[in-house]
Amino acid sequence: MSLTRKRKKELRRLQNDATELWESQQVLVGHAADVAREAGRQLGNVGREQVLPVVQDTYNRRVAPTVDRGIKIGRQVMDDKVVPIVGGVVGTALSAWDIANAKRQGLSFSHQPAAPVKNGPGLGSVIAVILGVAAAAGVLYAAWQALRTDDELWVADDPLSAPDA
Template sequence: MSLSRKRKKELQKLQKQASSLWETQQVLVGEAASVAREAGRQLGHYNREHVKPQVQAGYEKYAAPYVEKGKQVVSSTVIPAAGAVVGSAMSVWDAANEQRSRLASGRGLELPDSKKYAKKADKYARQASGFLSAKLDRAAPQKKGIGAGGVIAIILGVAAAVGVLYAAWQTLRADDELWVADDPLRAPDA
């Protein structure tokens, strides 16, 4: 089936128009990509200038006091208790060395005064338990669950994700007037 010259010219003219429109759309898509890149860059600036300081302020206000209190508990309770345990172990070591040297010098075994050591042991046990109970009573119980800083971080993360998705949707959505059909030579159905 052969086409007339007039129809061929019209089809060529239509094909040139479609090609021109396609090139225009490619330029438009390129511009949209540059706008999306700029939006991403601006989002990064916004994050550095506004979101990060807010998150830092929230951390300083809500989380930092608990971190500091934890450090204080460790330095005022755990470390002294560990020191007391190490000191007791060293005392036992010294007593064993003294007994060993007494045996080596030939003085023999002397039975220690059990009443004297029982009194000392009771006294030290009362002091240690009183000290530890006082320190543990002052330590505040830790809260369970997510704090205000965690909620703020989740809200900001969701808001940033929604903003990025909205920008991508605006960039890539289909406008019927801007797009050309895949087959430019096919006539529309009447």
């Protein structure tokens, strides 16, 4: 296909205009990248200077006391309820175990067997497992107290607005 000189000239001018537009768009994209980079830097500064102190203050005033209260309640439950109950249960179980061993060996309870044979976990292991389970329950209770339906801890009351320059 043969193009006229006029058509070729128009096509060259169109190609030059497209190239010029492409170059100006590249400059514009470069400026947009610079603006986005600066906006990211400013956002980081605002986060460090404005948001982080508010979050830390809210955490220290609302979340930390709740967690501390939960831990204190967990310790109190451990000390006042779990340890005495476990001690009583373990003591009763050991007494029953001793009596059963004495009867099985045909001895009265007042006689001690010569050398008892250990067949499983000892008393310390049993107590450690029970106390570990109770401690885990206390930690879970503290976490539940901290994360329950206190919606105002997690959502800002007023909408965010642009900072004054």
